[in-house]
Amino acid sequence: MTVSSANSNLYTTPGAVSSLAYTFRIFQDADLVAQTILAGVVTTLVNPTHYSVVGVGEYSGGTIALTAPGIAIVTACDKAIVYRNPAAVQNTSFSYSWQKPSEDALDLLTMEVQALKAQMARCIKTSALDTTTEANLTLPSATARASKALKFDGSGTVVAV
Secondary structure, three states: OOOOOOOEEEEEOOOOOOEEEEOOOOOOHHHEEEEEEEOOEEEEOOOOOOEEEEOOOOOOOEEEEEOHHHHHHHHHOOEEEEEEOOOOOOOOOOOOHHHHHHHHHHHHHHHHHHHHHHHHHOOOOOOOOOOOOOOOOOOOOHHHHOOOOEEEOOOOOEEEO
């Protein structure tokens, strides 16, 4: 099986819609996150209060069917996003000894993903709804930032002042 590089769908001013599509495979409802932004405030939609998921396991993706409260939030928003965020666990266990190398490889990949998620949890990140394609959050050099504070300039780039 191959895995598409697509892992999110962004909607600009979606308006009055009853569903939002996602174009990537998920294994369970909890693998999806749906968020909106209105006047700079990010709202994470909650399943099943705001939506239900259709198409779990489908290679081409599916849709999130919005409930009445979900429709109200999405209708009023500036942007909406649906993205894949699966738990970093490996639940497959192979029963034959000749399959052990495959299980070990999956275990190693899962450990690597868990390590990356732990590192990312300690990082400054932009919102998934941030429209900048390449946010520049790279810190200035140690010399340039010595005895200074960090701030964001008019374009959102980190600068030392």
